[in-house]
Amino acid sequence: MSWKQHERKTALATSRFAVHLDQVVRPDGQLGEVWVTEQPDGALIVPVDDRGRVGMVRSVTYVHGEIVTPPGGHVESGESPENAGRRELREEAGLTARDWTALGSIALMTRNTARLHIFLARGLALGEQQLTDSEFGMTLEWWEMPEAVNAAYDGRLTLSGASLGILLTARHLDTE
Numbered sequence: 683m684s685w686k687q688h689e690r691k692t693a694l695a696t697s698r699f700a701v702h703l704d705q706v707v708r709p710d711g712q713l714g715e716v717w718v719t720e721q722p723d724g725a726l727i728v729p730v731d732d733r734g735r736v737g738m739v740r741s742v743t744y745v746h747g748e749i750v751t752p753p754g755g756h757v758e759s760g761e762s763p764e765n766a767g768r769r770e771l772r773e774e775a776g777l778t779a780r781d782w783t784a785l786g787s788i789a790l791m792t793r794n795t796a797r798l799h800i801f802l803a804r805g806l807a808l809g810e811q812q813l814t815d816s817e818f819g820m821t822l823e824w825w826e827m828p829e830a831v832n833a834a835y836d837g838r839l840t841l842s843g844a845s846l847g848i849l850l851t852a853r854h855l856d857t858e
Contacts, residue, residue: 683709685716698722698756721796725767726754726843728785728851729777729803736830736848737806739774741820750823750833751844753777754798763787763799771803773812775822780805785850790842798843802851827852 689705699721708714729737729752740750753774757766764782771777783802790798813820825833831852832838834845 683711685709693717717793719791719794719796721794722759723757723763723766723796724754724798724843725757725763725770725801726752726798726847727767727771727779727801727803728752728847729771729775729779729806730827730851730855731804731806731824734827734855735824736827736851737775737777738823738825738830739820740823741817746840749840749844751839751841752847754843754847757799764801767799767801767803772809773814774817774820776809776811777803777822778807778809779803780807783854785847785854788843788846798846800843800847800850802854827855 686707687704688707691703692700693703694701699719702718702720704716704718706714706716731737736752738750739753740748742748753771755766755770757763771779781804785800785802787797787799790796811820811822830848834848839845839848
């Protein structure tokens with residue numbers, strides 16, 4: 683059995699996201715309501731340099747305060763996740779990468795349509811950051827991989843995608 687939507691009311695719609703209230707029939711046959719947030723996908727890039735260090739960006743966000751995370755952001759309309767990753771890596775970290783490896787795509791929440799596409803980027807070249815207005819003050823830091831993995835486990839990386847990206851990268855590099 684599966685869920686079946688029989689009516690949708692849009693409570694809020696902007697150029698970036700929409701919030702819907704769906705009237706549904708649950709797998710057990712009962713009627714129910716589900717709030718669904720529709721958002722664009724995201725791309726998270728874990729840049730690893732020739733010394734095995736991870737490029738992380740530090741910024742101050744409106745909701746979570748100061749965070750450290752691998753570079754990443756929204757996939758724009760008509761843009762592939764990898765191209766979004768290339769753009770975000772250049773904007774936030776000032777990096778370009780020769781080699782790209784897709785590490786997976788995940789849903790972060792059950793009632794949100796966005797998927798996070800995670801990439802490992804290697805063969806790095808450092809250039810100038812191209813920060814947008816919302817990225818003001820973002821700085822690039824280089825972390826040793828064991829420290830990044832420890833930060834994923836002990837909660838210093840507060841965004842779930844950041845932790846998962848680091849752990850997937852560490853596993854991938856260990857199996858090469």
